[in-house]
Amino acid sequence: MKIPPNLILITILIVGGFLLLKSPTVVTTTNPILEVTPTTVPVTDKVQILKATYGPPTGFYPIEFTVKAGQPVRLEVLATENGRGCMGSIMVPDFLPDDIQFFTKGETNVFEFTPTIPGEYQITCGMGIPHASLVVK
């Protein structure tokens, strides 16, 4: 039996089209990180965790953070030595003006707030001298 040339052509088109349609799925499975991203969770529910340390040899580190406006921020500062002098205290005056904390070796100071207005803010000692800057975009 002879197969009509048209049938061969149609078969090639169907198989080729099927492979083209399947190809995006293949791309997606090679990038599983994109698949597990919970796109249904509102952006505002994601806490931006900032980790810093206070102590030798660097002092306060890092000295600059960048966060997104409108999303909660949690600043965690681990002290590797007891705070000394006025720089042994810490606060985020623009967001938590009444929350002055002091560094104690081995303990973590935590500050939680939500910046809403883009700009550059300071993480300071209790009297306002900067430890680090916080850029809100």
Ligand SMILES: [Cu+2]
């Ligand atoms: Cu000070």
